[in-house]
Amino acid sequence: MELDLRTVMRHFATGVGVVSTWTEEPSAPGGRRHDAITVNSLIPVSYGPPLVALSLRHGSVFLADLLTSGFWGVSILAADAADTARTLARPWEVRAGALRTLAASPGPHTGALLLDGPGWMECTLADTFTAGDHLMVIGSVVATGVREAQNPLVFLHGSLAPAPAA
Numbered sequence: 001m002e003l004d005l006r007t008v009m010r011h012f013a014t015g016v017g018v019v020s021t022w023t024e025e026p027s028a029p030g031g032r033r034h035d036a037i038t039v040n041s042l043i044p045v046s047y048g049p050p051l052v053a054l055s056l057r058h059g060s061v062f063l064a065d066l067l068t069s070g071f072w073g074v075s076i077l078a079a080d081a082a083d084t085a086r087t088l089a090r091p092w093e094v095r096a097g098a099l100r101t102l103a104a105s106p107g108p109h110t111g112a113l114l115l116d117g118p119g120w121m122e123c124t125l126a127d128t129f130t131a132g133d134h135l136m137v138i139g140s141v142v143a144t145g146v147r148e149a150q151n152p153l154v155f156l157h158g159s160l161a162p163a164p165a166a
Contacts, residue, residue: 013156013163014040016085018075019054020104020113021066034099034113037062038089040155042074050141051126055134061092063135070125072139073112075104078150079162081117085153086160109143118150 020036028034041055052074056063066072077085087098104113107122114120123139130136154163 010156010158013154015042015163016040016077016081016153016155016160017042017117018077018084018088018115019062019066019072020075020115021062021069021072022111022113023065023068032111033065033096035062035065035092036088036095036099036104036113036115038085045138050144052121052123052139052141054137054139055131056137057134058130063137066137067125067128069112071110071112072123072125073107073110073114074121074123075115075117076119077115077117077153079153081115081153082160084115107143117147118152119146120144 017039018036019039019042020034022032022034024031025033037060039054043053045051045053056066084098084102088095099113102115104115106112107114107120110122110124112122114122121141122143123141125137126140127138128135152163154161
């Protein structure tokens with residue numbers, strides 16, 4: 001029997017968000033080069049203390065920047081943000097160009113960019129461990145916020161879609 005985890009997991013709806021971080025770069029505006037990627041691997045780990053986890057592919061530029069800075073922001077995406085999700089799922093060069101035009105502001109606790117959406121959080125690096133071809137990154141949540149109620153964007157059957165109205 002062949003295992004096909006990817007096909008099975010396509011039947012599990014997950015929320016979609018953007019995770020952002022930065023690295024020091026004196027030639028960049030404000031001395032920081034920002035990066036952001038689309039994720040659907042965000043999971044709460046603990047509410048006391050507040051911890052979340054991300055699963056990131058080994059060797060990615062984004063992961064290297066996150067491990068260097070030790071800070072990241074999470075923006076939960078609204079149903080109308082599918083284009084943003086697709087753009088930030090592209091290679092670094094495309095993401096870098098998009099970040100110059102997306103409406104985003106640095107979080108007050110970490111400096112990581114926060115995008116518009118139903119909710120956001122800022123995190124500091126707490127722990128990491130290898131899990132197969134990915135690195136699980138555990139973050140201490142240092143700030144959270146919610147905006148007006150909006151339907152979230154979800155990933156299901158290999159596609160982005162708005163979640164049904166509550």
